Amino acid sequence: MLPISLIVSTASIGIVYAVLALAVVFIYRTSRVLLFCVGEIGMLSAYVLRDVWVWVGPGLGGFAAGAAAAIAAAAVVGLILYTVIERFGGHHNHFVGTIVTVAFSIFLLGVLSAGWGGEISRLPIRLGFTTVLGQRVPLLGPAVIAVGVVVLATVGLALSWSDFGIDSQALADNRRLAQLRGIPVERRLQAIWISAAVMSGIGGCLSAAVSSVSIEGAVVGLSGIVAAIIGGLTSPLGAIIGAILLALGENVTTSLFDARYSHVVPVLFLVALLIVRPSGLSGRAESIARV
């Protein structure tokens, strides 16, 4: 039987990747821009969460204040990204838009480095242990999974049932037609960029909860991007499946070989996909330029 802790660890890492991958998919569906700075937004939020939480106090109030500040910080970055890419013409050229997000990752790394230096710390989480099937498991893992599932379910419901979700699907299909049908395109795009940044922030905070708050932690964004690519970049469900596959691959590699080699897994996934199936699992990447 597999140790419960391994299953919980795989699921919690998979959830973190899924939330980050969903942020990438959100942006790619509507703007055809690959959000390279997803990990950096995540770590910025994690630092803000930790600082405010420690400053207010270690209780639930401190956590709530920290979470609100972290979400606000991510939302501000989302708004800036929206303004720069959508308002100043970055979306006219998808390549330029993507490189702008790369530039933002550098910018945010600079902000993290100038603001917090090389500081590595843990979030002030005080959760105990529980016993599952006779095995002692830290409660942190299930807590991360629960938060992640709530986020994914909320996004799923919002996409399927709310006006915002339906409008954003219309935008993803045909922006011009959506505009002609009276959808407030600019407002919806603004909301999409902010939502994606907030999802990146939540993903970063969850990642910081299972590992640590550090600048190096921003590398988790790569796994989120790879998971989104595995899923085909336009499919939220594909991104979640991609995230679970990736987490499984990393954890199996860590258990069988060495933790060092787990970093190779996303790269191998990427290389294999580029050779075999560039359109990802869902095969719905409408705009892959084939020449």
Next chain:
Amino acid sequence: MSHSIPLAAAAPLPDLARPAALAVAVAAVIAIPAIVGGFPLQLAVTGGLMAAAAMTLTVLTGTAGLLSLAQGAFLSVGAFTAGVLATSFGLGILPALLIAAFFGLILGGGVALLTLRVSGIYLAVGTFAFHHVVEILTGDIEVKLTQATGFILTHPVLFGLTVDTPLKWWGLTVGVIALVFVALNFLRRSHIGREWTFLREDPSAAAALGISLLRSRATVFMLTSSITAAVGVLSAYQLGNVQAGNYSIHIAIAYLTIVALGRAGSLIGAIIASYVILLLPIPIEATLGLFGVDATSHIAGIENVLLGSILVFSLLNGPDRVLALIKGRLRHGRG
């Protein structure tokens, strides 16, 4: 017909004046660091080697339209080739240059083949994956061969001449810049270069006219990667050591910033932008010093903030927008 003689005799003067002024300017740019010496000369050498690598990326990205995040990887291939050959085989810079160029050629061809089915953003992702593969491999080589301390390189000997002073390095760097500039300029103007541009502008039309995507993409990747790897050897020798940590993804992004700042496809722009990016920390440090901020603890972060801002500004046609704004204001003022 007789009136044509005085016209022909008068015309060459302005034609000659421009190249002459250019030659004087180039000579001055080369001579000034050599005369000043010291730290500025070292900066000139570092910037010159950066410019040589940036020129290859501007051809790949600007001329051929292939977005690559593998520039740091190809530089590290060159640097590690130099490091391994010097410490494990006792070979000097010349074999290192040849072997690194060969590795660059092969790996560049590999990247072109691997990413043949994709372009645009997916191509960037492919080169990003390649960067990580190289990063993992070079990290392992460093751990296994040097216990993670990195390779130490001594002064290189090139055709019997030991390059052991900044002035000699500057001479070598000027030669390298000139060689890379002439070679890339020639290639861009040749039918090969025109194929690259045609494929960037209209791949379908180019394919319909019989231009092979595979050959064209492989050629541009192989040639530029080969030169980049060779520049990696020179940079490693100039630095005196080789460490995997020196070739992070940020190097690739810094080079993209250089290309964007100097206008993609412009060789002269790539050279100027290399120096702008290299010299950027100096005014930052000085400005922070004016406000009493200890620059040493924040400089890396602020440098990244500025690098990111410059990249965004250049990508979104910031310079053109500012110029248009100034022109508009001036016109408005006159009106």
